[in-house]
Amino acid sequence: MRVKVILNPYADNGHGRQKIEIVEAAARPYGGVDLVLTERPQHGMDLARQAAEDGYDVVAAAGGDGTVSDVMNGLMQAQNPAARLGIIPVGSGNDLAWNLGVPQDVATAVQRVFTGSPMKIDLAYVENEYGYGRFADNNIGVGFDATVVIETETITRLHGFPMYFLAVLRTIFFFFNTPYLQMRFDEEEAAQEALFVAFGLGRRHGGGFLLTPDARHDDGLIDTCTVNPVSRPTMIRMLLKVMKGTHVTSPFVTMRQNQKITIKSDAPLPIHVDGEMFAYPKDNVRQITVTSLPAAIEVVI
Numbered sequence: 001m002r003v004k005v006i007l008n009p010y011a012d013n014g015h016g017r018q019k020i021e022i023v024e025a026a027a028r029p030y031g032g033v034d035l036v037l038t039e040r041p042q043h044g045m046d047l048a049r050q051a052a053e054d055g056y057d058v059v060a061a062a063g064g065d066g067t068v069s070d071v072m073n074g075l076m077q078a079q080n081p082a083a084r085l086g087i088i089p090v091g092s093g094n095d096l097a098w099n100l101g102v103p104q105d106v107a108t109a110v111q112r113v114f115t116g117s118p119m120k121i122d123l124a125y126v127e128n129e130y131g132y133g134r135f136a137d138n139n140i141g142v143g144f145d146a147t148v149v150i151e152t153e154t155i156t157r158l159h160g161f162p163m164y165f166l167a168v169l170r171t172i173f174f175f176f177n178t179p180y181l182q183m184r185f186d187e188e189e190a191a192q193e194a195l196f197v198a199f200g201l202g203r204r205h206g207g208g209f210l211l212t213p214d215a216r217h218d219d220g221l222i223d224t225c226t227v228n229p230v231s232r233p234t235m236i237r238m239l240l241k242v243m244k245g246t247h248v249t250s251p252f253v254t255m256r257q258n259q260k261i262t263i264k265s266d267a268p269l270p271i272h273v274d275g276e277m278f279a280y281p282k283d284n285v286r287q288i289t290v291t292s293l294p295a296a297i298e299v300v301i
Helices: 016-030 043-053 065-077 095-100 106-115 144-152 161-174 232-244
Strands: 003-007 034-037 058-063 084-089 118-128 133-136 139-143 180-185 188-193 196-200 222-227 253-258 260-265 271-273 276-279 287-300
Touching: 003 016, 003 043, 003 084, 016 034, 016 058, 016 106, 043 058, 043 065, 058 065, 058 106, 065 084, 065 095, 065 133, 065 276, 065 287, 084 095, 084 106, 118 271, 118 276, 133 287, 139 144, 144 161, 144 196, 144 271, 144 276, 161 232, 188 253
Parallel strands: 003 034, 003 058, 058 084, 084 287
Antiparallel strands: 118 133, 118 287, 139 196, 139 271, 180 188, 180 260, 196 222, 222 253, 260 287, 271 276
8 A cells, every 4th residue: 555644844833843753663564655744835735636646545644634634635636536535643733633533643643544444524615705715624714713723823832722722812802803794504594793603524623622513524514603792701601611512502602504605794704724724804805605525535544
Protein backbone atom coordinates (compact mmCIF):
# COMPACT_ATOMS: atom_id res chain seq x y z
CA MET A 1 0.00 0.00 0.00
CA ARG A 2 1.39 3.38 -1.03
CA VAL A 3 0.89 6.08 1.58
CA LYS A 4 1.65 9.77 1.27
CA VAL A 5 1.82 11.81 4.47
CA ILE A 6 1.36 15.56 4.18
CA LEU A 7 2.65 17.10 7.40
CA ASN A 8 2.14 20.70 8.47
CA PRO A 9 5.28 21.70 10.40
CA TYR A 10 3.48 24.78 11.75
CA ALA A 11 0.57 22.83 13.25
CA ASP A 12 -0.04 23.17 17.00
CA ASN A 13 1.72 26.53 17.13
CA GLY A 14 4.84 25.25 15.42
CA HIS A 15 5.17 21.89 17.18
CA GLY A 16 4.24 19.88 14.09
CA ARG A 17 7.83 19.58 12.90
CA GLN A 18 8.69 17.64 16.07
CA LYS A 19 6.39 14.80 14.93
CA ILE A 20 8.30 13.94 11.74
CA GLU A 21 10.51 11.27 13.32
CA ILE A 22 7.56 9.76 15.21
CA VAL A 23 5.54 9.44 12.00
CA GLU A 24 8.39 7.89 10.04
CA ALA A 25 9.32 5.45 12.83
CA ALA A 26 5.72 4.30 13.32
CA ALA A 27 5.32 3.69 9.58
CA ARG A 28 8.56 1.78 9.12
CA PRO A 29 7.19 -1.68 10.07
CA TYR A 30 4.52 -1.28 7.37
CA GLY A 31 6.93 -0.35 4.59
CA GLY A 32 7.22 3.35 5.35
CA VAL A 33 5.57 6.44 3.94
CA ASP A 34 6.49 9.21 1.56
CA LEU A 35 6.42 12.32 3.74
CA VAL A 36 6.27 15.90 2.50
CA LEU A 37 5.95 19.18 4.40
CA THR A 38 3.55 22.00 3.62
CA GLU A 39 5.22 25.34 2.97
CA ARG A 40 2.36 27.82 2.76
CA PRO A 41 -1.37 28.15 3.42
CA GLN A 42 -3.43 25.69 1.34
CA HIS A 43 -0.26 24.01 0.07
CA GLY A 44 -1.66 20.75 1.43
CA MET A 45 -4.47 21.00 -1.07
CA ASP A 46 -2.08 21.04 -4.02
CA LEU A 47 0.05 18.26 -2.55
CA ALA A 48 -2.96 16.02 -1.91
CA ARG A 49 -4.39 16.54 -5.36
CA GLN A 50 -1.06 15.58 -6.93
CA ALA A 51 -0.65 12.57 -4.62
CA ALA A 52 -4.07 11.23 -5.59
CA GLU A 53 -3.31 11.71 -9.26
CA ASP A 54 0.04 9.93 -8.73
CA GLY A 55 -1.86 6.85 -7.59
CA TYR A 56 -1.31 6.78 -3.82
CA ASP A 57 -3.74 4.51 -1.99
CA VAL A 58 -3.95 6.70 1.11
CA VAL A 59 -3.11 10.38 1.51
CA ALA A 60 -2.79 11.17 5.22
CA ALA A 61 -2.94 14.64 6.72
CA ALA A 62 -0.61 15.14 9.69
CA GLY A 63 -1.71 18.39 11.26
CA GLY A 64 -4.74 20.07 12.71
CA ASP A 65 -8.26 20.39 11.36
CA GLY A 66 -7.16 22.98 8.82
CA THR A 67 -4.52 20.64 7.39
CA VAL A 68 -7.01 17.77 7.23
CA SER A 69 -9.48 20.06 5.47
CA ASP A 70 -6.88 21.17 2.92
CA VAL A 71 -5.87 17.58 2.16
CA MET A 72 -9.51 16.53 1.87
CA ASN A 73 -10.18 19.41 -0.54
CA GLY A 74 -7.21 18.35 -2.64
CA LEU A 75 -8.49 14.78 -2.84
CA MET A 76 -11.94 16.02 -3.88
CA GLN A 77 -10.37 18.09 -6.66
CA ALA A 78 -8.22 15.24 -8.00
CA GLN A 79 -8.89 13.51 -11.30
CA ASN A 80 -8.41 10.21 -9.42
CA PRO A 81 -10.75 10.42 -6.43
CA ALA A 82 -10.07 6.81 -5.33
CA ALA A 83 -7.36 7.74 -2.80
CA ARG A 84 -8.55 7.43 0.80
CA LEU A 85 -8.01 10.10 3.44
CA GLY A 86 -5.89 9.30 6.50
CA ILE A 87 -5.75 11.43 9.64
CA ILE A 88 -2.78 11.85 11.98
CA PRO A 89 -3.77 14.39 14.69
CA VAL A 90 -1.00 16.91 15.23
CA GLY A 91 -3.02 20.10 15.67
CA SER A 92 -4.65 22.22 18.35
CA GLY A 93 -8.26 21.10 17.95
CA ASN A 94 -8.22 17.76 16.13
CA ASP A 95 -12.02 17.79 16.11
CA LEU A 96 -12.58 15.56 13.08
CA ALA A 97 -10.19 12.95 14.49
CA TRP A 98 -12.04 13.05 17.81
CA ASN A 99 -15.43 12.74 16.12
CA LEU A 100 -14.31 9.72 14.09
CA GLY A 101 -12.49 7.97 16.93
CA VAL A 102 -9.01 8.37 15.44
CA PRO A 103 -6.40 7.89 18.22
CA GLN A 104 -4.91 11.15 19.46
CA ASP A 105 -1.52 9.49 19.95
CA VAL A 106 0.52 10.16 16.80
CA ALA A 107 2.25 6.79 16.56
CA THR A 108 -1.00 4.88 17.06
CA ALA A 109 -2.75 7.06 14.48
CA VAL A 110 0.00 6.27 11.95
CA GLN A 111 -0.50 2.55 12.57
CA ARG A 112 -4.23 2.97 11.96
CA VAL A 113 -3.51 4.53 8.57
CA PHE A 114 -2.21 1.09 7.57
CA THR A 115 -4.48 -1.18 9.62
CA GLY A 116 -7.72 0.78 10.02
CA SER A 117 -11.00 0.26 8.22
CA PRO A 118 -12.33 2.60 5.49
CA MET A 119 -15.50 4.57 6.24
CA LYS A 120 -17.40 6.84 3.91
CA ILE A 121 -18.30 10.17 5.49
CA ASP A 122 -20.44 13.09 4.44
CA LEU A 123 -18.99 16.38 3.31
CA ALA A 124 -20.59 19.75 2.65
CA TYR A 125 -19.89 22.28 -0.08
CA VAL A 126 -19.86 25.97 0.85
CA GLU A 127 -20.20 28.59 -1.88
CA ASN A 128 -20.45 32.38 -1.64
CA GLU A 129 -22.22 34.82 -3.94
CA TYR A 130 -19.01 35.34 -5.94
CA GLY A 131 -18.79 31.67 -6.93
CA TYR A 132 -15.91 30.79 -4.60
CA GLY A 133 -16.42 27.47 -2.86
CA ARG A 134 -14.77 24.96 -0.56
CA PHE A 135 -15.56 21.52 0.81
CA ALA A 136 -16.06 21.07 4.57
CA ASP A 137 -15.57 17.86 6.52
CA ASN A 138 -16.62 18.87 10.04
CA ASN A 139 -17.92 22.37 10.68
CA ILE A 140 -18.71 25.82 9.33
CA GLY A 141 -19.34 28.97 11.33
CA VAL A 142 -21.01 32.26 10.45
CA GLY A 143 -20.78 35.30 12.72
CA PHE A 144 -19.51 35.04 16.30
CA ASP A 145 -18.21 31.50 15.73
CA ALA A 146 -15.94 32.69 12.90
CA THR A 147 -14.82 35.76 14.86
CA VAL A 148 -13.48 33.36 17.48
CA VAL A 149 -11.29 31.79 14.78
CA ILE A 150 -9.97 35.24 13.84
CA GLU A 151 -9.13 35.82 17.50
CA THR A 152 -7.19 32.53 17.74
CA GLU A 153 -4.85 33.87 15.07
CA THR A 154 -3.55 36.41 17.63
CA ILE A 155 -2.93 33.90 20.45
CA THR A 156 0.57 32.42 20.39
CA ARG A 157 1.28 31.22 23.95
CA LEU A 158 -1.58 28.75 24.25
CA HIS A 159 -2.69 25.84 22.12
CA GLY A 160 -5.45 23.25 22.12
CA PHE A 161 -8.69 23.83 23.97
CA PRO A 162 -7.30 26.60 26.27
CA MET A 163 -6.51 28.68 23.17
CA TYR A 164 -10.06 28.33 21.85
CA PHE A 165 -11.58 28.99 25.26
CA LEU A 166 -9.58 32.23 25.66
CA ALA A 167 -10.55 33.26 22.13
CA VAL A 168 -14.23 32.74 22.97
CA LEU A 169 -13.95 34.89 26.10
CA ARG A 170 -12.18 37.66 24.20
CA THR A 171 -14.80 37.57 21.47
CA ILE A 172 -17.63 37.76 24.01
CA PHE A 173 -16.17 40.89 25.58
CA PHE A 174 -14.82 42.74 22.55
CA PHE A 175 -16.60 41.62 19.36
CA PHE A 176 -20.35 41.44 19.67
CA ASN A 177 -22.30 41.73 16.40
CA THR A 178 -25.77 40.43 15.54
CA PRO A 179 -26.41 40.81 11.78
CA TYR A 180 -29.89 40.39 10.34
CA LEU A 181 -29.99 37.11 8.47
CA GLN A 182 -32.42 35.83 5.87
CA MET A 183 -32.13 32.06 5.94
CA ARG A 184 -33.52 29.09 4.08
CA PHE A 185 -33.25 25.59 5.54
CA ASP A 186 -34.40 23.29 2.71
CA GLU A 187 -37.98 24.56 2.30
CA GLU A 188 -38.19 26.41 5.64
CA GLU A 189 -37.56 30.17 5.60
CA ALA A 190 -36.48 32.20 8.62
CA ALA A 191 -35.33 35.77 9.18
CA GLN A 192 -33.87 37.22 12.35
CA GLU A 193 -30.94 38.91 14.00
CA ALA A 194 -28.50 36.23 15.07
CA LEU A 195 -25.33 36.04 17.09
CA PHE A 196 -24.13 33.14 14.96
CA VAL A 197 -25.07 30.08 12.95
CA ALA A 198 -22.88 27.01 13.45
CA PHE A 199 -23.03 24.16 10.95
CA GLY A 200 -21.92 20.70 11.99
CA LEU A 201 -21.23 17.51 10.10
CA GLY A 202 -19.70 16.27 13.33
CA ARG A 203 -20.36 16.86 17.01
CA ARG A 204 -17.33 18.76 18.27
CA HIS A 205 -16.05 22.22 17.32
CA GLY A 206 -13.14 24.31 18.60
CA GLY A 207 -11.34 21.56 20.47
CA GLY A 208 -14.10 20.89 23.01
CA PHE A 209 -17.40 22.63 22.22
CA LEU A 210 -20.31 20.33 21.35
CA LEU A 211 -22.20 22.90 19.31
CA THR A 212 -24.01 20.26 17.23
CA PRO A 213 -24.12 17.29 19.64
CA ASP A 214 -26.50 15.20 17.51
CA ALA A 215 -24.53 15.54 14.27
CA ARG A 216 -23.32 12.39 12.53
CA HIS A 217 -20.83 12.00 9.70
CA ASP A 218 -22.95 9.42 7.89
CA ASP A 219 -26.57 10.63 7.96
CA GLY A 220 -26.54 12.90 4.90
CA LEU A 221 -27.66 15.89 7.00
CA ILE A 222 -26.09 19.16 8.12
CA ASP A 223 -26.91 20.10 11.71
CA THR A 224 -27.18 23.81 12.50
CA CYS A 225 -27.25 25.76 15.74
CA THR A 226 -28.71 29.26 15.39
CA VAL A 227 -28.23 31.49 18.43
CA ASN A 228 -30.37 34.57 19.08
CA PRO A 229 -28.85 37.83 20.32
CA VAL A 230 -28.24 37.42 24.05
CA SER A 231 -26.49 39.39 26.77
CA ARG A 232 -22.85 38.76 27.60
CA PRO A 233 -23.67 37.23 31.02
CA THR A 234 -26.07 34.82 29.30
CA MET A 235 -23.39 33.88 26.79
CA ILE A 236 -20.95 33.05 29.55
CA ARG A 237 -23.55 30.85 31.26
CA MET A 238 -24.33 29.13 27.96
CA LEU A 239 -20.63 28.50 27.36
CA LEU A 240 -20.55 25.80 30.03
CA LYS A 241 -23.63 24.17 28.50
CA VAL A 242 -22.06 24.14 25.05
CA MET A 243 -19.10 22.21 26.44
CA LYS A 244 -21.57 19.48 27.45
CA GLY A 245 -23.93 19.83 24.49
CA THR A 246 -26.86 20.68 26.78
CA HIS A 247 -27.48 24.12 25.25
CA VAL A 248 -29.87 22.57 22.71
CA THR A 249 -32.84 23.04 25.08
CA SER A 250 -32.18 26.76 25.57
CA PRO A 251 -34.92 29.15 24.39
CA PHE A 252 -32.19 31.22 22.73
CA VAL A 253 -31.11 28.35 20.46
CA THR A 254 -32.70 26.72 17.41
CA MET A 255 -31.36 23.37 16.24
CA ARG A 256 -32.11 22.05 12.75
CA GLN A 257 -31.05 19.24 10.40
CA ASN A 258 -31.13 19.89 6.67
CA GLN A 259 -29.53 19.11 3.33
CA LYS A 260 -29.23 22.63 1.92
CA ILE A 261 -29.00 25.97 3.72
CA THR A 262 -28.71 29.48 2.32
CA ILE A 263 -27.88 32.53 4.45
CA LYS A 264 -28.04 36.17 3.34
CA SER A 265 -26.86 38.99 5.58
CA ASP A 266 -27.34 42.74 5.72
CA ALA A 267 -23.64 43.10 6.62
CA PRO A 268 -20.36 41.41 5.63
CA LEU A 269 -19.96 38.08 7.38
CA PRO A 270 -16.95 36.44 8.97
CA ILE A 271 -17.09 32.76 7.95
CA HIS A 272 -14.86 29.84 8.82
CA VAL A 273 -14.72 26.37 7.30
CA ASP A 274 -13.19 23.61 9.45
CA GLY A 275 -11.53 26.21 11.65
CA GLU A 276 -9.88 28.11 8.79
CA MET A 277 -11.14 31.48 7.57
CA PHE A 278 -13.28 31.27 4.45
CA ALA A 279 -14.17 34.99 4.52
CA TYR A 280 -13.08 37.92 6.66
CA PRO A 281 -15.44 40.90 7.02
CA LYS A 282 -13.20 42.88 4.65
CA ASP A 283 -14.04 40.34 1.90
CA ASN A 284 -17.65 41.64 1.86
CA VAL A 285 -19.23 38.19 1.66
CA ARG A 286 -22.92 38.48 2.51
CA GLN A 287 -24.31 35.18 1.25
CA ILE A 288 -23.39 31.50 1.39
CA THR A 289 -25.08 28.30 0.33
CA VAL A 290 -24.13 25.08 2.11
CA THR A 291 -25.06 21.77 0.48
CA SER A 292 -24.75 18.26 1.92
CA LEU A 293 -22.69 15.71 -0.02
CA PRO A 294 -23.55 12.30 1.49
CA ALA A 295 -20.83 9.63 1.65
CA ALA A 296 -18.54 11.84 -0.44
CA ILE A 297 -15.12 10.61 0.68
CA GLU A 298 -13.57 7.50 2.22
CA VAL A 299 -11.56 7.90 5.43
CA VAL A 300 -9.36 5.29 7.12
CA ILE A 301 -10.28 5.13 10.81
